[in-house]
Amino acid sequence: MSIKFLAEDDRPREKFLLKGKNALSDSELLAIIMGSGNRDESAVELARRILETVDNNWHQLSLLSVQDLMKFKGVGEAKAISIATALEIGNRKALQEVPDKIQIGSSNDAYKVFKVFLSELRHEEFWVLFLNQSNKIIHKSCLSQGGIAQAVVDIRLLFRSALEHVATSIIVAHNHPSGSLKPSAEDIKITKEIKEAGKLLKIELLDHLILSQKSYFSFADENML
Structure with missing residues (x-):
């Protein structure tokens, strides 16, 4: 099932606009980064499965290489690079704290x-x-x-x-x-x-x-x- 068929409250992008970024779960945030899922899973479901493999820990996820991320069905090189890039931005933000x-x-x-x-x-x-x-x-x-x-x-x-x-x-x-x-x-x-x-x-x-x-x-x- 793709995101467009989900209830509006469950669509990550719409939820972001309606309720703000703090209202989103970790899997919804990751789903937005990926943009889509695979034939069997929505982006949110795929994101949830990926996060479960790293105990829902963003830092553990950041340790995965592009090749590691591409082992998940529905995650190609472009999605893997997008995930790695977003996590690297988070790391650099932490380094630049006042x-x-x-x-x-x-x-x-x-x-x-x-x-x-x-x-x-x-x-x-x-x-x-x-x-x-x-x-x-x-x-x-x-x-x-x-x-x-x-x-x-x-x-x-x-x-x-x-x-x-x-x-x-x-x-x-x-x-x-x-x-x-x-x-x-x-x-x-x-x-x-x-x-x-x-x-x-x-x-x-x-x-x-x-x-x-x-x-x-x-x-x-x-x-x-």
Whole structure:
């Protein structure tokens, strides 16, 4: 059944206009992005089925490649690219949130910022928060991406960015896709190197977080800085 045969209240586009974007379910939003379903399913039904495979989690959906999305009946290359594009816009919007409203007062505050980008990844990434004298975020950035094993960090690039943003302190973080929160010997080594490099530039390393899907490890909380 196509959308045009559904009751008006169930048509995503019409519902968007009549009731506003907040009235739409996740599957209705995804249906609008796709535009159509397949011979057996409406766009809403197809969207609902796709979302169910990722536990109705937008972040998990964003991890699917174009090829992964094309495995669903009715999702060709154009639809898959549309879905991936919409999710990437969402990611970039999150990166561009007004930073001066976010103040870091604890490791948990930093974790809440980092987990949006790191907690569900299947590969390692290394991120940094650049802070001003009031511990407010002035910029956040992904410095490197790696395989399952590691993400390589270039300390020179890290502090070049810190100087460009006139940061007085930084908080770094990376994820462990394995789920282990135990810092490796390399994690400890790079933390010490970053801290020592920061001393020369008077840019303090406040913390290094290791994230899993549901928790985190803080070097500062464990007195390992």
